[in-house]
Every structure is written in structure tokens, then in C-alpha cells.
Amino acid sequence: MGMTISEKILAAHAGVDQVVPGEIINAKLDIVHANDVTGPVAIKEFEKFGVDKVFDKEKITLVPDHFTPNKDIPSAEQSKILKEFAKKMEIKHYWEIGRVGIEHCLLPEQGVVLPGDLIIGADSHTCTYGALGAFATGVGSTDCAAGMATGEAWFRVPESLKFVFHGANFQPWVSGKDLILYIIGKIGVDGARYKAMEFAGDGIRALSMDNRFTICNMAIEAGAKTGIIEPDEITLEYVKARAKREYKIYKSDPDAQYEEIYEFNSAEIPLQVAFPHLPENTKSVDEASGIKIDQVVIGSCTNGRLEDLEVAAKILKGKKIHPEIRCLVFPGTQQILLEAMRNGWIEAMIEAGAVVSTPTCGPCLGGHMGILAKGERALATTNRNFVGRMGHPQSEVYLCNPAVAAASAIRGEIVHPREVVNYG
Amino acid sequence: MAKAWKFGHDIDTDAIIPARYMNRSEPEHLAAHCMEDADASFAKKVQKGDIIVAGKNFGCGSSREHAPIAIKAAGVKAVIAESYARIFYRNALNIGLPILECPEAVQGIEAGDEVEVDLASGKIENKTKGTTFQARPFPPFMQELIKAGGLVPYVKEKMKNA
Numbered sequence: 033m034g035m036t037i038s039e040k041i042l043a044a045h046a047g048v049d050q051v052v053p054g055e056i057i058n059a060k061l062d063i064v065h066a067n068d069v070t071g072p073v074a075i076k077e078f079e080k081f082g083v084d085k086v087f088d089k090e091k092i093t094l095v096p097d098h099f100t101p102n103k104d105i106p107s108a109e110q111s112k113i114l115k116e117f118a119k120k121m122e123i124k125h126y127w128e129i130g131r132v133g134i135e136h137c138l139l140p141e142q143g144v145v146l147p148g149d150l151i152i153g154a155d156s157h158t159c160t161y162g163a164l165g166a167f168a169t170g171v172g173s174t175d176c177a178a179g180m181a182t183g184e185a186w187f188r189v190p191e192s193l194k195f196v197f198h199g200a201n202f203q204p205w206v207s208g209k210d211l212i213l214y215i216i217g218k219i220g221v222d223g224a225r226y227k228a229m230e231f232a233g234d235g236i237r238a239l240s241m242d243n244r245f246t247i248c249n250m251a252i253e254a255g256a257k258t259g260i261i262e263p264d265e266i267t268l269e270y271v272k273a274r275a276k277r278e279y280k281i282y283k284s285d286p287d288a289q290y291e292e293i294y295e296f297n298s299a300e301i302p303l304q305v306a307f308p309h310l311p312e313n314t315k316s317v318d319e320a321s322g323i324k325i326d327q328v329v330i331g332s333c334t335n336g337r338l339e340d341l342e343v344a345a346k347i348l349k350g351k352k353i354h355p356e357i358r359c360l361v362f363p364g365t366q367q368i369l370l371e372a373m374r375n376g377w378i379e380a381m382i383e384a385g386a387v388v389s390t391p392t393c394g395p396c397l398g399g400h401m402g403i404l405a406k407g408e409r410a411l412a413t414t415n416r417n418f419v420g421r422m423g424h425p426q427s428e429v430y431l432c433n434p435a436v437a438a439a440s441a442i443r444g445e446i447v448h449p450r451e452v453v454n455y456g
Numbered sequence: 457m458a459k460a461w462k463f464g465h466d467i468d469t470d471a472i473i474p475a476r477y478m479n480r481s482e483p484e485h486l487a488a489h490c491m492e493d494a495d496a497s498f499a500k501k502v503q504k505g506d507i508i509v510a511g512k513n514f515g516c517g518s519s520r521e522h523a524p525i526a527i528k529a530a531g532v533k534a535v536i537a538e539s540y541a542r543i544f545y546r547n548a549l550n551i552g553l554p555i556l557e558c559p560e561a562v563q564g565i566e567a568g569d570e571v572e573v574d575l576a577s578g579k580i581e582n583k584t585k586g587t588t589f590q591a592r593p594f595p596p597f598m599q600e601l602i603k604a605g606g607l608v609p610y611v612k613e614k615m616k617n618a
């Protein structure tokens with residue numbers, strides 16, 4: 033019987049020829065990951081195992097990105113726990129401020145996560161790496177601790193859902209963000225609970241890696257265990273320049289079993305906006321048109337990559353951000369920031385009146401550097417708009433892609449980018 | 457007396473423990489802000505042994521283990537929901553917060569009802585209304601994990617035998 037890419041990766045890491053959905057397996061891990069929020073809790077649990085070293089110091093990644101540069105004394109203490117553990121265990125993949133970036137932008141960029149890998153991360157958006165054709169899933173700190181100690185984890189083999197996009201003729205400004213918001217709007221925030229979401233079709237194959245990362249990043253927002261895309265030439269080109277170890281390409285068999293196959297016509301998908309307080313509350317941008325906002329956030333592990341900054345910068349270039357709007361830009365990594373700077377995009381954004389931050393999760397989780405007051409409303413390229421996500425419990429977050437965010441920053445209210453720039 | 461606290465569908469991890477409090481990870485600190493963005497008075501009023509009753513997809517969102525830790529440290533004895541988000545489900549069992557899946561019980565329990573839960577059998581009794589419900593048993597792999605007392609002792613045991 034044919035297997036999906038997810039099943040093949042799980043089977044290979046469990047050392048068996050075949051797995052079927054529902055089966056519980058124990059599998060070997062290629063990467064175990066944690067950040068400055070989940071890492072300290074994982075380290076505390078790790079210490080309870082009474083072992084004096086991690087299973088493999090090259091296969092653990094520790095990324096201080098949520099509250100860094102440390103926002104206050106308690107967060108500085110958390111970061112310190114992470115740093116000291118990294119030093120003591122001689123963890124190879126640890127980055128200090130100045131080299132660190134948002135975990136899910138940084139690890140693919142640095143070639144640390146690769147196609148065919150089996151990855152657990154103590155962060156729900158670990159599923160981002162599925163864009164490389166890896167099986168990557170978020171776990172809690174205790175699972176992470178066990179992974180760091182043993183290099184293994186148990187998994188329930190998930191059923192797979194397939195999402196096929198027909199045609200590469202997307203509407204102007206439509207991006208990976210719109211496709212995934214559209215899907216979540218259709219199936220709901222628990223529509224893929226416990227399952228693997230596989231994205232396919234010539235619509236997906238036409239997308240850049242940056243757009244594919246955005247799609248897989250938000251699989252968790254439909255409750256999925258992972259999002260995954262078969263590697264192709266675009267994947268390989270991205271990976272070749274970065275990989276420092278071997279990797280393996282897996283593809284789904286033609287007769288692989290899917291619990292459900294959803295098919296979409298790419299040309300029919302309009303720009304999306306998710307209304308508070310769930311990512312499933314999606315409407316087309318035209319239906320959101322005219323909603324007043326106080327803050328625009330461009331960045332995060334969802335949309336803080338180079339192409340995201342490019343789109344935003346090109347819209348903002350030569351224009352002015354609305355006088356009453358705060359527009360905050362959060363590049364995903366130092367390298368992205370540097371390249372955007374070399375291309376003149378950072379300059380364009382600052383001249384328009386935006387503030388550009390160091391790479392950090394910052395306001396995405398209501399952590400720091402851009403918190404909302406009571407009654408304020410943000411339009412953000414992040415992935416969650418839960419109650420209180422970006423600040424006061426009575427603030428609101430709307431989600432969209434970087435083009436809609438940038439155009440709306442100029443107008444002071446949600447608009448379709450065509451209202452602000454000529455598409456040509 | 458175990459009192460039921462009732463919440464709706466899709467209660468996310470930001471509602472259970474807002475990220476603004478996650479610059480620290482001590483259980484008592486997290487407990488003081490438990491459920492704050494769903495019910496600001498919860499952390500002050502909840503009594504040891506109370507039970508949370510919620511709709512579908514409880515614990516969706518982030519992977520923060522801080523969420524089940526906050527609930528456990530607030531004194532909550534168990535959570536009964538129609539269904540759970542995947543990572544929360546794993547995390548709760550890994551840290552020893554009992555969670556039961558039982559849509560019928562969720563329908564049949566109102567806020568403030570006195571509820572008794574027998575974790576071993578999965579029997580849920582609504583004493584106020586005089587009704588009983590049977591929760592779905594844990595899948596076998598989870599039973600094994602629970603028998604060991606959570607993931608840490610489970611792994612410790614395995615490593616000893618390796």
C-alpha cells in the first residue's frame with residue numbers, strides 16, 4: 033500500500049517499512065528544538081532524568097527569540113538558563129543576540145533543519161519546517177526534555193489531509209498567507225486536529241520557499257500535527273546552498289491514502305483577512321475594507337522573511353504611513369534584515385514612517401516592543417489573533433498578508449493594496 | 457466540594473495563560489494568572505479540587521506547557537472537555553494534569569454544579585443534577601505513560617533498562 037510523505041518519514045525514523053495512521057511508533061529524532069520560553073522548563077525537566085549529557089550535541093537547537101533582547105529581569109533569567117545549559121552541554125546550535133533570529137526563520141536559513149528530517153520543537157510553529165519536506169511537530173517542554181535525553185519520541189501516526197491548489201494564476205497580491213488563511217476559514221481551527229496537512233498541486237509548486245514556509249507555519253492554526261510539502265527543484269535550490277549534512281527526499285506515493293482531499297482553484301482565492309478572535313474568522317479583504325486600525329505589525333515567523341519585507345517595502349516606498357498609525361516591522365533574522373537593508377527596503381520603510389526592530393518575536397505574542405492598549409486594534413502578518421494575544425484582553429488583532437498590512441498602514445484602515453498602489 | 461467552572465469552545469493557550477506572564481515559569485506565578493483572559497476572576501475564586509468543563513478543542517494554540525502547569529497549580533483537579541488540541545493533550549498528561557474527553561458530560565454540567573470525577577474509571581458524577589457520565593478511556597499508550605507516573609519517570613525507567 034502506498035504511503036504519504038509523512039508516513040514515509042515516520043516509518044524510516046522508526047526503522048520499519050510501513051506505518052499506518054493511528055499506529056503508535058517510537059522514532060529517532062534528527063533535531064530537538066526549544067526557545068527562551070519553553071527551553072528553561074524543558075531544562076528543568078531534563079535535569080530530573082539524572083543524565084549528564086544530551087543525546088547528541090549537534091542535534092539540539094536552542095534559540096532565544098521570544099523576549100530577547102531581554103525585556104526585563106525575569107526574561108533575562110530565562111535566557112541565562114538557556115545559555116548556561118547550551119554551554120555546559122556544548123550545544124552546537126545556540127545563537128547569541130546579534131546572530132539569533134526568530135526560530136522558524138533562523139533554523140531553515142542556517143541549514144540546520146533539512147528535507148526528510150524528523151523534528152520535534154517546544155514551539156507549536158515547529159510545523160513550519162514541513163515546507164522543506166521534513167516531518168516537524170510542536171511538543172511541550174517535557175516531551176522536548178525527553179527528546180534531548182534520549183533522541184527519541186513517540187508519535188501517533190497521523191491521518192493525512194491533502195490540499196490541492198490548481199493553477200498558478202493567483203490574483204494580484206495573493207500569497208501563501210492567503211492560501212492558508214483561506215483553508216483555515218474553510219475547515220476551522222480544529223479542522224485538521226491531530227492530522228498531517230499536505231499541500232500540493234501546481235499552485236503550490238509555483239510558490240517560493242518563503243511562501244511555502246508561511247503556509248506550513250500556520251498548519252497548527254487548523255490544529256494539525258504538521259504541514260508538509262513534497263520537495264521539488266525550488267526546495268533543493270534553497271537547501272543546497274545551506275545544508276552542511278546529508279538529507280533525504282521523500283515523496284508521497286501515487287496510491288497513498290488520504291482521509292480527505294480538498295481541491296481549490298487558485299484563481300478564485302481572494303486576499304484574506306482573519307477577524308478577531310480566531311484565525312478561522314476569515315473574510316475577503318474587500319469585506320474588511322474600512323476597518324480602522326491603530327497598529328500594523330509586519331514580521332514574525334509567519335511573514336518576517338525577505339519576500340515579505342520586499343512586498344511591504346515596495347508598497348511603502350515613496351509614501352507616508354498614516355499619521356495616527358504605528359507601523360512596526362520585525363525581520364525574521366539578522367541576515368534577512370541585512371539583505372533588506374542592502375536592497376534599500378529598510379530605508380524605504382523608515383522613510384515612510386515605520387519602525388524597524390531587531391529580529392524578535394516581540395509583539396506577535398504580546399511579549400514586548402509593541403503591546404496594544406485597551407480597545408486598540410492591530411492588523412498583523414502574524415499567525416494568531418486570540419483574545420489578548422498582542423496585549424490588553426480588550427484589544428483586537430486582524431491577520432493578513434504583508435501587502436495588505438503595508439497598504440493599510442498608509443490608509444489608516446484596512447484596504448485592498450490596489451487602493452494604494454497601481455499594480456503593474 | 458468540587459465545583460465546575462464552565463468555558464466555551466476553542467479555549468486557547470493565550471486565554472489559559474497569557475504570554476505576557478511567561479517571562480517567568482514558576483507554577484505559583486502562572487497559577488495566579490490562570491484563565492485570566494477567559495475569566496479574569498477565575499484565579500482568585502477557584503478552589504482546590506474544582507473542575508474545568510469546556511467545549512471542543514480545549515488548549516489550542518501554543519505549545520506552552522505553562523498552560524497545563526497553570527491549571528494544575530491553580531488547584532484544578534481535572535479538566536473535562538468535548539475534545540482537546542493535540543499538543544495540550546500530550547502536555548497535560550506529561551505533567552500529570554488529568555484530562556477527560558466526554559461531550560455528554562460537558563452538555564450535562566452547568567457552571568457551579570458539584571461534580572465528582574473518578575479518574576481510574578473515567579466516571580463523572582454531577583451531584584447537583586444526579587446524573588452520571590462515562591468518559592472515553594485513555595488510549596493504551598497513554599495508560600502506560602500514566603501508569604509510570606508521567607513522561608519523566610517513564611523515560612527514566614526506560615533509560616535505566618537501555
Ligand code: SF4
Nearest residue numbers: 134332333393396397
Ligand atoms: S513569531 Fe510569534 S508565532 Fe512565531 S515563534 Fe515567535 S511568538 Fe511564536
